[in-house]
Structure formats: C-alpha cells, structure tokens
Amino acid sequence: MDRWKKQTLRLNSGHKWRARPGYQICVMGRGAVRFDFPQGWIMEPGTPSFKFYDGAPPDDDIRLEVSYNQIPPVDWSELPLSDLLESVVADDHRRLVALGGIKRV
Numbered sequence: 001m002d003r004w005k006k007q008t009l010r011l012n013s014g015h016k017w018r019a020r021p022g023y024q025i026c027v028m029g030r031g032a033v034r035f036d037f038p039q040g041w042i043m044e045p046g047t048p049s050f051k052f053y054d055g056a057p058p059d060d061d062i063r064l065e066v067s068y069n070q071i072p073p074v075d076w077s078e079l080p081l082s083d084l085l086e087s088v089v090a091d092d093h094r095r096l097v098a099l100g101g102i103k104r105v
Contacts, residue, residue, distance in 0.1 A: 006043075006045070017034070019036045020036060022039055023036040023037060023039060024036065024037060024038075024039050026043070026050075026066075028050065028066070028068060029068055029070055032068055033066065033068050035066075037052050037064065038054070040054075041053060042054075042055070042056060042060075048067050049065050049067035050065070050066050051063060051064070051065050052064040052065075052066070082102045082104060085102055086102065
C-alpha cells in the first residue's frame with residue numbers, strides 16, 4: 001500500500017512561490033523538493049516515488065519520476081563538531097597556507 005496522500009493547501013498571502021503560466025507547483029516533504037510541472041499532466045504516487053505523465057500511459061510521450069530520501073530525526077547536540085572539522089582539514093588535498101586552532105565556546 002502506498003504511503004502518500006495528496007493534499008492541496010492554500011499558501012499564506014505573502015508567499016514567494018510562483019509557477020510560470022501553464023504550470024503548477026509540486027511540493028514534497030514539506031518543501032524538501034519543489035518544482036513546476038505542466039498543468040494537465042497526470043501525477044501518480046507510488047512507492048518510493050512520484051511519477052508524472054504528459055498523458056495516460058501507455059500513450060504518454062514523457063515521464064518524469066521523482067523520489068527523495070527523508071533523513072530521520074537525529075539529536076545533533078552530541079555531535080563532536082571540532083573532531084569533524086579536524087578530520088576534514090586533515091584529509092584536505094589542497095596545500096593549506098595557514099591553519100588556526102579550534103576554539104570551543
């Protein structure tokens with residue numbers, strides 16, 4: 001069973017999203033993916049992707065398939081940022097001119 005549900009939501013009056021004339025906006029994952037697609041296209045949710053057709057299959061000429069991976073919530077508060085920075089700099093292939101120390105606040 002597919003886990004998608006279609007919702008049409010009204011945007012706030014001050015929003016900046018605009019589709020070109022003849023297009024409509026597709027938003028997935030609360031804005032993780034956003035693009036315009038032609039009005040009249042057929043959208044078919046599937047697992048794990050959405051398919052867009054310019055006509056009813058199998059008589060379509062163009063298909064667009066979109067998927068995205070949503071990262072599960074993670075507690076980043078214990079992430080050792082200074083260790084990550086040190087490892088990135090240590091593995092840098094460029095010749096560093098200067099390197100300062102990391103200050104923890």
